[in-house]
Amino acid sequence: MSERRKLGTADYPLAEKRPDLVRTRKGRPLAELTLAAIEAGEVALEDLRITPQALRQQAEIATAAGRPTLGRNFDRAAELIDVPQDVILSIYELLRPGRAKGKADLLDAARLLRQSYKAEKMAAFIEEAAEVYERRGLFAKRF
Amino acid sequence: MSDKPQRSSANSSAGAPQIKVNPKVNRWRRFADWDERPLRLDRFAVEDAAAGFAAFSSPNDPKPGLEIAGGKVKSMDGIAAADFDMIDIFIAHHHLDLDVALEAMAIPSPEIARMLVDMNVPRAKLVRLAHGMTPAKLAEVVAELSAIEIAFAYSKMRARHTPGNQGHVTNAKDDPLQLAADAATAVAFGFDEIETTMRVARNAWSNAIACAVGAAIGRWGTLFQCSSEEAEELQIGMAGFSSYAETVSVYGTERSFIDGDDTPWSKAFLSTAYASRGIKMRCTSGAGSELLMGFHESKSLLYLEARCLCLQRGMGVQGTQNGGIDGAPITCTVPGGMRELMAENLLAVWLDLECASGNDAAATESEIRVGAKILPYLIAGSDLICSGFGSILAYDNSFNPSLMNGEEMEDFLVLQRDFEADGGLTPVGETEIIELRSKAVQAIAAVLEELDLGRPTPDMMASVVAASGSAQTESYMPRDVAVISEAIKARGINVIDVIRALAKRGFREAAQNLLNVVKLRVSGDYLQTSAIVRDGKIISAVNDPNEYLGPGTGYRLSAQRRQEIANIRDVLDRDEVLRTEGRHAKGESRLIQYRSMGEAQPGTDAKEVVIGISPAFGLKIFRTLAGHPLSAVLDALTAGIRAKGCKPRVVRLHHTADTSFLGLSAARLAGSGVGIGIQAKGTAVIHQRDRLPHHNLELFSNAPITRLEHYRRLAENAASYALGEHPEPVVVPTKGEAMGARFHAQVALIYAIETELTRDGAAPENVEISLLEAAQ
Numbered sequence: 001m002s003e004r005r006k007l008g009t010a011d012y013p014l015a016e017k018r019p020d021l022v023r024t025r026k027g028r029p030l031a032e033l034t035l036a037a038i039e040a041g042e043v044a045l046e047d048l049r050i051t052p053q054a055l056r057q058q059a060e061i062a063t064a065a066g067r068p069t070l071g072r073n074f075d076r077a078a079e080l081i082d083v084p085q086d087v088i089l090s091i092y093e094l095l096r097p098g099r100a101k102g103k104a105d106l107l108d109a110a111r112l113l114r115q116s117y118k119a120e121k122m123a124a125f126i127e128e129a130a131e132v133y134e135r136r137g138l139f140a141k142r143f
Numbered sequence: 144m145s146d147k148p149q150r151s152s153a154n155s156s157a158g159a160p161q162i163k164v165n166p167k168v169n170r171w172r173r174f175a176d177w178d179e180r181p182l183r184l185d186r187f188a189v190e191d192a193a194a195g196f197a198a199f200s201s202p203n204d205p206k207p208g209l210e211i212a213g214g215k216v217k218s219m220d221g222i223a224a225a226d227f228d229m230i231d232i233f234i235a236h237h238h239l240d241l242d243v244a245l246e247a248m249a250i251p252s253p254e255i256a257r258m259l260v261d262m263n264v265p266r267a268k269l270v271r272l273a274h275g276m277t278p279a280k281l282a283e284v285v286a287e288l289s290a291i292e293i294a295f296a297y298s299k300m301r302a303r304h305t306p307g308n309q310g311h312v313t314n315a316k317d318d319p320l321q322l323a324a325d326a327a328t329a330v331a332f333g334f335d336e337i338e339t340t341m342r343v344a345r346n347a348w349s350n351a352i353a354c355a356v357g358a359a360i361g362r363w364g365t366l367f368q369c370s371s372e373e374a375e376e377l378q379i380g381m382a383g384f385s386s387y388a389e390t391v392s393v394y395g396t397e398r399s400f401i402d403g404d405d406t407p408w409s410k411a412f413l414s415t416a417y418a419s420r421g422i423k424m425r426c427t428s429g430a431g432s433e434l435l436m437g438f439h440e441s442k443s444l445l446y447l448e449a450r451c452l453c454l455q456r457g458m459g460v461q462g463t464q465n466g467g468i469d470g471a472p473i474t475c476t477v478p479g480g481m482r483e484l485m486a487e488n489l490l491a492v493w494l495d496l497e498c499a500s501g502n503d504a505a506a507t508e509s510e511i512r513v514g515a516k517i518l519p520y521l522i523a524g525s526d527l528i529c530s531g532f533g534s535i536l537a538y539d540n541s542f543n544p545s546l547m548n549g550e551e552m553e554d555f556l557v558l559q560r561d562f563e564a565d566g567g568l569t570p571v572g573e574t575e576i577i578e579l580r581s582k583a584v585q586a587i588a589a590v591l592e593e594l595d596l597g598r599p600t601p602d603m604m605a606s607v608v609a610a611s612g613s614a615q616t617e618s619y620m621p622r623d624v625a626v627i628s629e630a631i632k633a634r635g636i637n638v639i640d641v642i643r644a645l646a647k648r649g650f651r652e653a654a655q656n657l658l659n660v661v662k663l664r665v666s667g668d669y670l671q672t673s674a675i676v677r678d679g680k681i682i683s684a685v686n687d688p689n690e691y692l693g694p695g696t697g698y699r700l701s702a703q704r705r706q707e708i709a710n711i712r713d714v715l716d717r718d719e720v721l722r723t724e725g726r727h728a729k730g731e732s733r734l735i736q737y738r739s740m741g742e743a744q745p746g747t748d749a750k751e752v753v754i755g756i757s758p759a760f761g762l763k764i765f766r767t768l769a770g771h772p773l774s775a776v777l778d779a780l781t782a783g784i785r786a787k788g789c790k791p792r793v794v795r796l797h798h799t800a801d802t803s804f805l806g807l808s809a810a811r812l813a814g815s816g817v818g819i820g821i822q823a824k825g826t827a828v829i830h831q832r833d834r835l836p837h838h839n840l841e842l843f844s845n846a847p848i849t850r851l852e853h854y855r856r857l858a859e860n861a862a863s864y865a866l867g868e869h870p871e872p873v874v875v876p877t878k879g880e881a882m883g884a885r886f887h888a889q890v891a892l893i894y895a896i897e898t899e900l901t902r903d904g905a906a907p908e909n910v911e912i913s914l915l916e917a918a919q
Contacts, residue, residue, distance in 0.1 A: 013668035013681045022666045033662055035655050038642055045383055045637050047665075050421030054667040065685050066270065067495060067672060069237065073411075073459025074670070077418035085381060088416050089374050095409035097401045122415065128236070129408035136229045136397070138406060 007060040014057060025051055052078040072121070079119035087112070095129060098142030106130035182509040188476040195439030198430070198474065198483035199286045203441040207280035209248045211241055220279040228397040230450055233407040234278065237457030243275030252280065256287035259296040259493070262693035266300055270495045274456075278449035281493070285486045286445065290519070293485045298523035299691045300492040302462075302684035303673035304698050306524035308567030309499055310334035310534035312354055313541035314613040317346040317624040319353035319591070320584050320599055321607045321616055326357025327583035328576060329534040330365045332552065333569040335675040336387060336499075338531055340370040340541045343621045347371040349628035351384035352641060353587055355657060359645075360583040363656035364676030366423060366669070370542075373413065380422040383638030383661045386669070387423035389464045389499065389530065393454050394428070395447030398438035411458040421664025423674065425462035425497060426455045430483055431470020444474055448487040456494045461672040463491045464530040466501020471546075475506040481516055488525070497673035497684070499530030505537075505544045513546055517555070522564045524698055526673045532568075536612035549611070559708045563700055570711045580608045586650045593644035594636060596627045720892040727765035727772070733915060735774035737761050740909035743794045746814035750789045752861050753818040754780050755809025756910070757800045758900035760823040764893055767825025768846040768886055771854075778914050779851045780819060783858025789815065789865050791858075793912055796820075797905035800897035802844075803837050806830030812907060815865035819858065824893050825849055829861045840864055841872050847886050849875050 011018050015030060022030050024047045037043045059074035080088065091109050093099055100106050110126040113119035133139055177183060192201035205220035216235040217224055227235065247255075255272065258264040273281065288296060310329045314321045322339065329337050337358055339350045351369040358365045366386040369379045379385050391410050394400040400407070410426070417424035428451035430444035439447065448465065455463050466488045467474045474480040484501060491498040500520055507513060520528045532555070533540045533548030540548060547555055552568075559566045584604045591597040599618070606617040619627075630636075638661050645654035659679070663669045669676070674683035691697035700708065746753070754777070761773050777793065784791040796808050802820050806828035809818025816832035817840075825846030828839045843849050843857060856873045863870040 009685050012671065012683075012685045013666065015663075015666040015668055016680065024665055030662060030665060033658070033665070035642070035646055035651065035658055038639060038654075038658065039646055043639070045639050048383060048639075048661045050419070050664050050667050054421075054665065055418065055670075058667045058670055061685060062671060065671070066267065067461075068240075069456055069459040070461055070672065071459070073415055074418055074667075076415045076459075080416060080419035083419070085378070088419075089377070092373070092409060092413055092416065095406065095412050096404055097406055097409075122412075125408070125411070129406070132229050132232050132408070133406070135232075138229070138401070142401075142404075 006064065007057050008064040009061060012061050014054070014061075021057060022054065023051065025049055050081065052081050055081070076119075076121045076125060079113070079117065079122045083113070083117050083119065091126070095126070097138045098140055100133065100139055102139050103130045103134045106133065180509070182507075182512070184508040185512075186476065188473075190478050192443065193441050195434040195441060196477050197443045198477050198479040199282075199443055199445050199486070201441055201443040201446070204282070204443050204446045205279045207248065207252070207277055207283050209239075209244055209277055209280075211244065214241065216241070220277045229406055230395070230397055230400065230454060233457055234450065234453045237459075238274075238453040239277070240274035243271060245275070247272040247275035248277065248280060252283045253287055255284045256292075259284070259288065259300065259489075260292045262299065262691065265692065266689060269300065269493060273493050273495070278453050279446060281453070281490055282443070282446045282449040285489050285493075288486070288489075290482045290485060293482065293489050294519035294523045297485065297489045297492060297519075297525070298697070299689070300489065301523070301525055301689050302492055302495060302497055303526050303675075303682065304687045304689045305677065305682055306565050306567055306698060307335040307527050307675050308333065308532060309336040309338060309527040309530055311503075311531045311540055311542055311545060312337045312339050312357070312534055313341075313350075314535060314539040315342060315541070316613045316616070316619060317342050317350060317541075317621050318607070318613060318616060318619045319349050319587055319624060319627065320603060320618050321610065321613055322350055322353035323357035323360075323583040323587035324580040324607050325535050326354045326367075327360035327579045330358050331361055331571045331576060331579050332534065333567055334365060334532070334534060335567060335677075336366045336368065336527060337534070338368040338370055338389070338542075342541050343625060344371065346621065346624045346628045347375055347379060348631040349624045351379045351382075352590065352631060352636075355384045355638065356587045356590055356641065356645070356653065357583045359653040359656035359660070360586060361579050363659045364679060366660070366675065377413075377416060377420065380417070381420050382636070384641075385422070386660055386663065387425075388417055389425045389427055391417075391424065391460070392427045392432070393451050394432055394436070395450040396433050396438045396440050396442075399433045399436040402436055402438065407454050407458065414458055414460045418670055421667055421670070423669050424460060425464055425499060426458070426460050427464045427468055428452065428455065429465045429468035429470045429474075429501060430480075430487055431467055431473040434473055435470055444470075444477075445483050445486055449490055452487070452490050452494050452496065455496060460496070461670065461674075462497025462499065462526070464499040464501070465491050466498075466530070467504070467506065468501055468530065469504055471501055471504045471506040475512075481506075485519060492526075495672065495684075497526045499527035500525040502529040502546045503531035503542070505546050513551070514554075514558070516546060518558070518562075521555075521558055521566045522562050524565065528566055538614070539612050553711070556708075556711055560711055563705060563708070565698065565700055565704060565708065569707045572712065577608065584608055586645060586648075586653050589648035589650060590641055590644045591627070593648055594640060596630055597623075715888045715892060717892050717895070720889060720896070721763075724764055724766070731761065731765040731772055731774055734772060735761065735777065735915060736913040737795075738911040738913070739795075740911050743812055743907040743909045745812050746792060748790060748814035750865060751792055751814035752784045752789050752858075752865050753809040753813035754784075754791055754793045755796050755805040755812070755818055755820045755907070756793060757805055757822040757897050758795070758797055759800070759893075759897045760795065760821070763896050763900070764823035767823075767849070768889065769825060769849055771825065771851055773823065774914060775851055776821070776825065776854050777912055779854040780821070780858040781912075783855040784862045787859050787862030787866065789862035793910045795908045795910045797900070797902055797908065800894065800901055802826045802828050802842075803830070803839060806839055807832075807834070807836050808907060810834075813865070817861050817865040819861050822846075822894075823897060824890060827854070827857060829857060829864065831864065843873070843875060845875055845877060845882060847882055848877060848880070
């Protein structure tokens with residue numbers, strides 16, 4: 001997205017102010033997501049999902065509005081969009097105290113995110129967790 | 144007491160008579176009265192910081208401080224980086240903005256506190272400083288503020304300009320028909336978000352479909368949450384039924400976090416997962432959770448919550464649900480507890496988080512404490528004033544009863560009107576509600592049928608449409624619901640299936656409304672801070688920011704919004720009063736005739752008692768406030784006078800409608816010098832010729848509780864005074880009712896009708912009354 005200026009608060013809400021930027025995963029504009037299209041079987045749940053682009057755009061807007069941490073969360077979220085639900089839930093489970101047996105389990109999860117889903121920021125976040133969990137003894141068995 | 148009481152025996156001189164109370168009294172019975180008050184069901188706790196029972200400060204709270212070296216935090220709030228627990232680590236890494244920190248930490252706390260209540264200091268400036276402040280510093284600043292200062296600062300610092308509200312929609316049977324009807328009802332009353340949960344965990348999917356359908360009836364834009372187990376809640380969101388989540392709890396001590404089975408990183412990951420699914424999300428925290436979980440580290444409630452909130456900003460969530468939440472009841476047991484809840488909400492908005500400001504779990508049995516608790520939020524405004532107003536009856540609230548529930552909804556609507564404050568809700572008329580409920584039940588029944596999940600009978604549906612709560616329904620029971628819910632889950636039914644079912648069965652508007660909510664996630668606009676939908680458009684802290692800078696700025700009621708709030712049901716006006724009287728006019732004309740007999744002159748008979756009636760008496764007004772026909776009142780008065788051997792004379796006064804002057808004028812016309820003055824609304828007086836206007840013999844000011852027997856005894860007493868006797872004054876017993884609240888609107892309107900008929904200097908007129916059949 002380097003070829004265009006960063007979005008600001010004036011571009012918000014995107015669906016209203018910048019409909020040209022809002023596209024479904026298959027590249028369709030919002031205007032095509034009609035009731036008639038649903039009845040005709042032309043719109044599936046997949047078309048109603050958020051896209052990585054939308055999250056990165058919202059990250060720019062959040063940052064412009066003075067909310068850098070919210071922006072960083074949206075950027076991490078953009079990386080998770082293609083991560084399947086069961087992988088998400090298994091990593092969440094692994095991050096809960098006592099689930100990972102050691103630092104290596106979390107580093108494996110980070111590697112999976114980085115290598116399979118290009119989730120660089122999310123991976124770094126989990127690596128940070130691995131350091132802290134080791135330091136604070138959070139690998140202890142709980143049940 | 145002008146007399147000095149007897150000294151105790153030690154000081155009394157020998158031989159002086161002693162006054163004894165016998166038998167010995169051991170208790171002032173007022174305490175027994177107080178024992179019966181709902182307040183006494185609340186149990187309070189002694190302040191004890193070591194045991195975690197301290198609202199604002201504890202000797203164990205760290206002192207604010209920050210050391211930075213080489214671009215890294217070396218110590219925070221007196222703790223060296225090497226000794227940080229996981230919460231400190233997360234805050235230092237993800238919350239603290241080191242570019243601001245040294246500047247912010249160097250400003251004395253009282254000075255920042257004054258900036259918070261200084262209307263000339265913009266919100267943005269304070270938000271920037273908060274990015275560089277440690278939990279202990281933030282807590283120290285807000286602890287400087289009094290309750291009213293906190294409320295004012297909250298009003299200035301909350302993120303979104305327009306206030307909103309959130310409601311619970313649940314019922315004791317998990318009945319999908321009732322959920323749909325109650326969701327539609329909650330939407331009509333104006334809740335921006337509705338939240339459900341289940342009595343039986345596996346009913347989550349059924350609850351989700353029912354509320355999603357109900358919320359699509361009438362208008363679109365109400366966001367919906369199905370609070371359940373973390374993984375399932377996310378799945379329900381992914382199926383498109385729910386649009387936000389707020390059950391991602393965080394805690395202020397490491398041990399309670401671990402006992403809550405999470406870490407800041409696991410919760411941050413979960414919140415990122417929600418964003419990646421296009422679902423609005425906020426965290427939950429609040430005073431008292433660490434205390435309830437047994438790991439409070441002897442720290443104050445406020446300090447621990449400051450840690451939670453710094454964590455949440457660091458995680459990058461858009462908002463929080465705080466203000467005690469499940470810990471509100473225990474927080475309210477300690478001195479300053481309610482002020483602390485306000486202070487922690489202030490911390491949330493100061494940290495630029497959307498704030499769903501608690502006011503949910505019932506923190507007291509006292510209605511007075513409930514009203515006091517809610518008021519600062521109502522007048523300050525809040526992104527979501529309650530993070531669960533119980534839109535349903537208290538017993539149907541599966542989260543536990545809220546501070547305010549369906550029972551008290553109208554109290555809240557009236558508070559909005561009293562203070563001209565926008566609590567996010569709007570009164571709705573009876574016809575509209577019954578139509579919406581009926582439509583919602585038909586819509587969910589159609590969806591259940593279309594998806595082959597159930598076939599509700601007309602009787603089931605009718606019972607739900609009318610029901611105030613689930614005790615009145617003949618509908619689905621939890622076991623039936625479990626079958627429906629498990630089928631939805633097993634068959635992978637999603638929101639597209641529901642939209643299609645609605646459209647196919649003719650509920651096209653509801654289908655479109657539901658589609659509109661799901662479409663929100665494509666652009667993600669509603670993921671920004673404090674986003675809600677109003678009139679089909681997203682408003683959030685980005686495009687509807689609170690920029691309060693003193694009177695005339697910030698949120699104000701528009702003329703239209705003010706009218707909506709004012710429009711509660713069943714209000715009186717002059718036409719209504721006249722209409723009501725008009726209905727009684729005909730009945731009275733069959734019971735009594737008034738015949739004018741010319742100008743009244745002073746009487747000479749020493750046994751004559753004059754009854755002075757007001758200008759509108761029996762002409763425009765026909766009943767007392769207690770509902771007694773004026774014919775019956777005159778019958779009682781004349782009969783009472785005659786019973787004592789005196790003679791009544793009725794005189795209509797035209798120069799005044801005031802009770803005292805009616806009475807005094809009547810007395811001056813009476814041969815005995817004793818008169819009765821009575822207004823059409825029933826207020827009466829016994830007066831005597833030589834007395835000052837307001838120094839009467841007996842006054843009957845409480846017309847709403849004055850019965851015919853009192854009028855009869857009043858007249859007997861008037862006759863007794865005429866005969867020179869000293870009767871026992873008539874006492875109309877009162878139970879302490881708020882007569883003014885019940886009757887003053889009506890009184891003022893009736894009295895205006897009376898005063899309009901008065902003419903200065905008009906002569907009194909003798910009236911011959913003839914009581915016809917039924918009056919006697």
